[in-house]
Amino acid sequence: MGQQMVFPSPRQVALEDTPDPPLGPGEVRVRTLFSGISAGTELTQYRGSNPYLHKRFDLERRLFVDDRPGLAYPLKGVGYEQAGEVVEVGPEVTQLRVGQRIWGSWGHRSPVVLAESTAAPRVLPEGTDPRLGIFAxxxxxxxxxxxxxxxxxxxxxxxxxxxxxxxxxxxxxxxxxxxxxxxxxxxxxxxxxxxxxxxxxxxxxxxxxxxxxxxxxxxxxxxxxxxxxxxxxxxxxxxxxxxxxxxxxxxxxxxxxxxxxxxxxxxxxxxxxxxxSQTQGIGPRLAHRWDRLRQEQTLMQLATQGGLHLLPLITHTFPFAEIGAAFALLDQQASEAVQVVLEFP
Missing domain, CATH: 3.40.50.720 (NAD(P)-binding Rossmann-like Domain)
Known part of the structure; x- marks a missing residue:
């Protein structure tokens, strides 16, 4: 069994057990090492101010409409700043091996099963501080x-x-x-x-x-x-x-x-x-050449090669079990923190 974070209601944080499924032929199991909390989007979900909790975004017309909320509590799968270690590879996996560290977005949870095609382009160079991965x-x-x-x-x-x-x-x-x-x-x-x-x-x-x-x-x-x-x-x-x-x-x-x-x-x-400038899209002048993966890979290359200094942004580290205290800090004492990180056992 694993664990994931849940928001049962506004300003409430809980951990719930989740099944750890068997691996498929092209999948890997990843143990989360570190997870960063976004003080923007995640706090809107924690506080209840996110527009999706009050309206629905009609993708066809690209309009928020009032007929029903797009999201509702309990909220699961929150979080998009993760770094972890491959602990098991499934049959037919050829590009990854146990012990490699990767970055990605899989929520505040551990472990997680990922497709090889998702994990393989996101491998951290050997010897890299895995905390850099949360910034991708x-x-x-x-x-x-x-x-x-x-x-x-x-x-x-x-x-x-x-x-x-x-x-x-x-x-x-x-x-x-x-x-x-x-x-x-x-x-x-x-x-x-x-x-x-x-x-x-x-x-x-x-x-x-x-x-x-x-x-x-x-x-x-x-x-x-x-x-x-x-x-x-x-x-x-x-x-x-x-x-x-x-x-x-x-x-x-x-x-x-x-x-x-x-x-x-x-x-x-x-x-x-x-x-x-919005995370779900690329500017029209670049969209034919850039996508999210290229953006993230570029950030990781700059960070691992010394062009960006990211570790000084980490001001607080909490054990995963104390995730409620981490969100309370960002909610009530935001002036004390920049990047808050969760460390997994």
């Missing part, structure tokens, strides 16, 4: 936002929100040849951003970001801004901070009504382009 999917979200930003060498990029996605995006923007201005309201996160290469950091509790970024760019504004916090007030400041006729990429999971977002001001007068 969340890092791909940051990469998608940076791709959507279409950064050019020598440009100034403003990053709003220095959680996990923001800290990865600022490193990717620097690798793209940009100077980065990083904005947040937490000094610990601003200090981490400076450590990871931000040229300037701004605490929005102390300065007005829009005015400060215009001052740092000789009045022009950021060439492109990335809103990665999921706060409407941050999106408004990102719009204010961005140069005339330029772009704001929005990847934060905004919740509820747009309080604090005044689109009749700088957005309207400065012809700002808003681009939605």
């Amino acid at each position: 999917r969340i890092g791909a979200i940051a990469l998608g936002a940076v791709h959507d930003a279409e950064i050019h060498l020598g440009e100034t990029v403003a990053i709003f929100g220095l959680g996990v996605v923001g800290q990865i995006a600022l490193q990717l923007a620097r690798l793209s040849g940009a100077r980065v201005i990083a904005v947040d309201g937490l000094e610990k996160r601003l200090a981490l951003a400076r450590q990871l290469g931000a040229e300037h950091t701004l605490n929005f509790r102390q300065v007005n970001p829009g005015e400060a970024i215009k001052a740092l760019t000789q009045g022009r504004g950021a060439d492109v801004s990335l809103e990665l916090s999921g706060a409407y007030t941050a999106l408004h400041e990102a719009i204010r901070a961005t140069a005339y006729n330029s772009r704001v990429v929005v990847a934060g999971f905004l919740q509820g009504e747009g309080v604090g977002l005044r689109l009749g001001e700088e957005f309207h007068h400065n012809r700002i382009e808003l681009v939605s």
Whole structure:
């Protein structure tokens, strides 16, 4: 028997036993080593604010409709930042062996059975710290936002929100040849951003970001801004901070009504382009060449070859049995954490 996490109801966490099925011919059994908690999507499911809990997304028309919820408690299968070790291979498996470590998205659970075709492209190099594997999917979200930003060498990029996605995006923007201005309201996160290469950091509790970024760019504004916090007030400041006729990429999971977002001001007068960057899709200019697997593989190559520094993002590690305390920390004391990790026995 294995175990998986369940949300029985809002702000409730439980572990339930799950069967450990026999392997099919082309399958492998993976023991989870580490699992990361997403402080965006997973917290909306934990808190009950996720739109799928209140409406249904009609895929044919791509509209949220009110006829019934798309999700309902108890919620199972939550989690998309996992790293594990192959402990058994089924008949006909040729590309994997016991002991190899892989990354993927299979929820807060252990063990898990995966198809060889799923696991084989996601093998970590030998000797790699397996915790790097938890960043593949969340890092791909940051990469998608940076791709959507279409950064050019020598440009100034403003990053709003220095959680996990923001800290990865600022490193990717620097690798793209940009100077980065990083904005947040937490000094610990601003200090981490400076450590990871931000040229300037701004605490929005102390300065007005829009005015400060215009001052740092000789009045022009950021060439492109990335809103990665999921706060409407941050999106408004990102719009204010961005140069005339330029772009704001929005990847934060905004919740509820747009309080604090005044689109009749700088957005309207400065012809700002808003681009939605969303994990389920690739921008139209890249979709014929890029997919999710390529994004994730790119992140892992950068991380394992030293181009990205991801382990400093881990601030807390909990035993899997204490997963309830991990979610409570992110829910009630978010300022204390960046990446929270679960360690499996």
